[in-house]
Amino acid sequence: MDIEREYKRSLERILTGLDLSGMSKREQAVFIDRLNEQFPRLFALLVEIYGQRYDFFYYLQQLVQTLANGFAKRSNVLKQKDNARLAAPHWYQGENMLGMACYVDLFAGDLKGLQQRIPYLVETGITYLHLMPLYDSPKGDSDGGYAVSDYRKVNDTLGSNKDLEELSKALAEAGISLVLDFVFNHTSDEHPWALAAKAGDQKYQEFYYMFDDKHVPDEYEKHLREIFPQVRRGNFSWDSDSNKWVWTTFNNFQWDLNYTNPAVFNAITDEMLYLANLGCEALRLDALAFIWKEMGTNCENQAKAHSLIQAFNSCLQIAAPAVVFKSEAIVHPDEVLKYIDKQECQLSYNPLLMALIWNTLATRDTHLLTESMQKSFEISPDCAWVNYVRCHDDIGWTFDDAVAGQQGVNGYDHRRFLNQFYTGRFEGSFATGVAFGENPSNGDCRVCGSLASLAGLEQGIEQNNATLIEHAVARNLMVHSIILSIGGIPLIYSGDELALLNDYSYEQDDSKKHDERWVQRIPVTDADIQASKKKDTPQNRVATGLKTLIGLRKQYSVFGQASTRIITPHQNAVFAYQRTAKDGTSLLAICNFSEHKQRVSSITLGLGNGDVWQDLLSSVRVSPAPQELELAPYQVMWLLNSQPV
Ligand code: GLC
Ligand code: GLC
Secondary structure: OOOOHHHHHHHHHHHOOOOOOOOOOOHHHHHHHHHHHHHHHHHHHHHHHHHOOOOHHHHHHHHHHHHHHHHHHHHHHHHHHHHHHHHHOHHOOOOOOOOOEEOOOOOOOHHHHHHHHHHHHHHOOOOOOOOOOOOEOOOOOOOOOOOEEEEEOOOOOOOHHHHHHHHHHHHHHOOOEEEEEEOOOEEEEEHHHHHHOOOOOHHHHHOEEEOOOOHHHHHHHHOOOOOOOOOOOOOOEOOOOOEHHHHHHHHEEEEEEOOOOHHHHHHHHHHHHHHHOOOEEEEEEEEEHOOOOOOOOOOOHHHHHHHHHHHHHHHHHHHHOOEEEEEEOOOOOHHHHOOOOOEEEOOOOOOOHHHHHHHHHHHHHHHHHHHHHHHHHHOOOOOOEEOOOOOOOEEOOOOOOOHHHOOOOHHHHHHHHHHHHHHOOOOOOOOOOEEEEOOOOOOOOOOEOOOHHHHHHHHHHHHOOHHHHHHHHHHHHHHHHHHHOOOEEEEEEEEHOOOOOOOOOHOOOOOOOOOOHHHHOOOOHHHHHOOOOOOOOOOHHHHHHHHHHHHHHHHHHHHHHHHEEEOOOOOOOOEEEEEEEEOOEEEEEEEEOOOOOOEEEEOOOOOOOOOOOEEEEOOOOOOOOEEEEOOOOOOOOEEEEOOOO
């Protein structure tokens, strides 16, 4: 096929039938411009995915009309935002950026309550707020909202659509970018599409993967992982309404969408534009690794998953270009990188850094962290990591076994050790955590717990042991210092800024007790915020220490657009990296991952060049460079290079 001739011909045909009546002449021109620019790419992607279908052109035409309708409904304010973002696309790389992720109900009761908490967010320095899924979802267990029954309706326990609209505006006024979930791998089994499928409507049965018997599912199953083996074995669930097996990667009530069907792509694009038009500036692509299934593979990270995401991205570039994608690929580090591209996901969680921060706290040995970051930290200068230490999910040990192997570390054994270390089964561990998703067949599991509890504060307080508490506070600040300075958007998990401990109340709740991730989904009350202001408590030391780090981050451009070089420090417990901004300013960050003093050679760190380095976190000045720097237990230095004396 001559793709160039074909896209031109298709575009011409589409334009003749396109209804642009909802737009002014000027808006029409903008839309057509963007369409012209994106169409060659979008067309090529869709041909790759759906080109074999006899009805390809029908769906293509329908899609472009969907984009036009979405653009027509976009408010003027958001259209202005589109222009502003197109003019300054790297807004997410600034040193002012600071993210927080929270559940609306746990953080503030409901959407109205959240609006009242905006001053707290502003005071904390937050500029990016990820609200966990707030859409209509099944009562009882809804996987924390990740089973969506209606993308266009706010869950009534959280408020109304109008409340969300108002909140979105109020956040924008406060300079906070709203981030919403795009849960597009699956819907709940109560979504109207699923209900129609259950009732036997073939059109909607084709929205999902439904099978009359277990034959085909069993063939797929041979290569699939199990994500929640504690609730159900395998990846398929029996639906007694339709008498069919349904593909359910996660819980039984989360039905995987069938993207081999272009009707699904179009329908989900329509939902995506609805979310974009609420005013969010980033969409978190939930479970994106799973969206394309290919018989004989593990059905994760398939080539066509990438094509689909790029096609969605291209649709946004046409109808709502202010919105960027954030990848939630919690998979092998090499696969994580493949989602990161200006034309795919501009942002990505950094699960490797997250997991290795916890690994290194346990081992006090930075080799795996250093080498893994040297291999995998660098991404396109158009994109940004979203660096985090904890989130609402479990910790999976997603490091590269090959990198570990080079250091004589056996991946399988080491993961067992880490699981034991963080779930209280390893003598001498400081952590208080809970095992999650234990697989009865292979003993595999993941780890849950709040940052403070995993870092030792729960144990320290229980034992009333000042040293343990001091170490836990220092660990908390050190790990936050890394996400604040290594490059990318730091994402604080709500409650961690106040060092909140594990909440075991989920054990008493029938809709939650089978899902240990609730242990770290903790209400943040006014009392917690007040308590953190009480001088010299561990919570206060974490909260104020974090404030200092955040304040410094926002003050120096070297924390924003700058390159990162991971240094080999030749000292087991020391992790170090250098950030260099375009104007030549440099920051050297050094962390001591152990409860013992460390000495590290200034030459190895690159300090021996006669420049003056000032630690932003203490009064230390390195000038001229001494032979060695000494770091106290868990100490962090942020050495800023100023002009030579
Ligand atoms: C993502 C979410 C997780 C959810 C899953 C299924 O991994 O972060 O909480 O269970 O997707 O939607
Ligand atoms: C995700 C991941 C898995 C994670 C889970 C949520 O999509 O692939 O590792 O733990 O869903 O628990």
